Amino acid sequence: MGSNGKKPARASSAVAVANSCQSWRFREDQPIYMAVKGVVFDVTSGKGTEFYGKGAPYNALVGKDSTRGVAKMSLDPEDLSHDITGLSEEELKSLDDIFNDVYKAKYPIVGYTSERILNEDGSPNQNFKPEDQPHFSIRDEF
Ligand code: HEM
Numbered sequence: 001m002g003s004n005g006k007k008p009a010r011a012s013s014a015v016a017v018a019n020s021c022q023s024w025r026f027r028e029d030q031p032i033y034m035a036v037k038g039v040v041f042d043v044t045s046g047k048g049t050e051f052y053g054k055g056a057p058y059n060a061l062v063g064k065d066s067t068r069g070v071a072k073m074s075l076d077p078e079d080l081s082h083d084i085t086g087l088s089e090e091e092l093k094s095l096d097d098i099f100n101d102v103y104k105a106k107y108p109i110v111g112y113t114s115e116r117i118l119n120e121d122g123s124p125n126q127n128f129k130p131e132d133q134p135h136f137s138i139r140d141e142f
Contacts (some may be wrong), residue, residue: 031110032044032048032049032056033062033063034061034063034064034066035066035067035082036065036066036084036095036098036103037065037095038067039099039103039104039111039115039116039131040080040109040111040112041108041109042110043062043103045106046104046107048107049095055076058075060075060080061075061080064080065081065082065115066081067081067082067084068080068081068082068083068084068087069081070098070099071080071091071094071095072087073094080087082115104131104133108132108133109133112128112130
């Protein structure tokens with residue numbers, strides 16, 4: 001253990017973040033959310049729990065924007081981000097296909113990430129447009 005007095009504080013805040021992520025990802029009574037291309041999907045329905053639930057093969061994609069991982073078919077923690085820098089044409093095409101044919105076709109959209117709705121300086125992105133999701137009827141309750 002180091003003698004630097006700042007280390008324990010940094011370590012305990014990292015643990016707090018890890019714990020809150022885990023409870024968010026693994027609570028079985030809560031819906032399972034993940035984002036692709038800044039669009040947040042509820043992936044609980046259908047076979048979603050078998051893909052994304054606790055102990056399921058794609059659980060690592062949950063609770064974050066996993067665009068890069070989906071594009072590269074990678075579960076490497078470094079790829080589980082919204083960053084598409086340096087992806088090949090083929091990976092970008094694959095990303096769009098999976099986005100449209102899997103996520104938008106199967107799972108209801110429940111929101112958008114800040115990267116999608118805000119500019120880098122935090123101001124609202126005036127060009128933001130919600131995604132069309134023709135297979136789902138939006139209920140007029142709220
Ligand atoms: C040995 C490697 C893999 C095999 C054999 C495999 C196989 C499959 C199969 C059979 C399905 C379709 C299941 C169904 O519709 O019933 C599927 C879906 C999928 N796979 Fe994989 N996969 C592999 C690796 C990966 C990796 C590394 C990723 C990383 C992101 C990935 C991401 C996905 C996604 C996002 C879906 C769609 C799930 C959904 O419908 O919500 N796969 N995979």
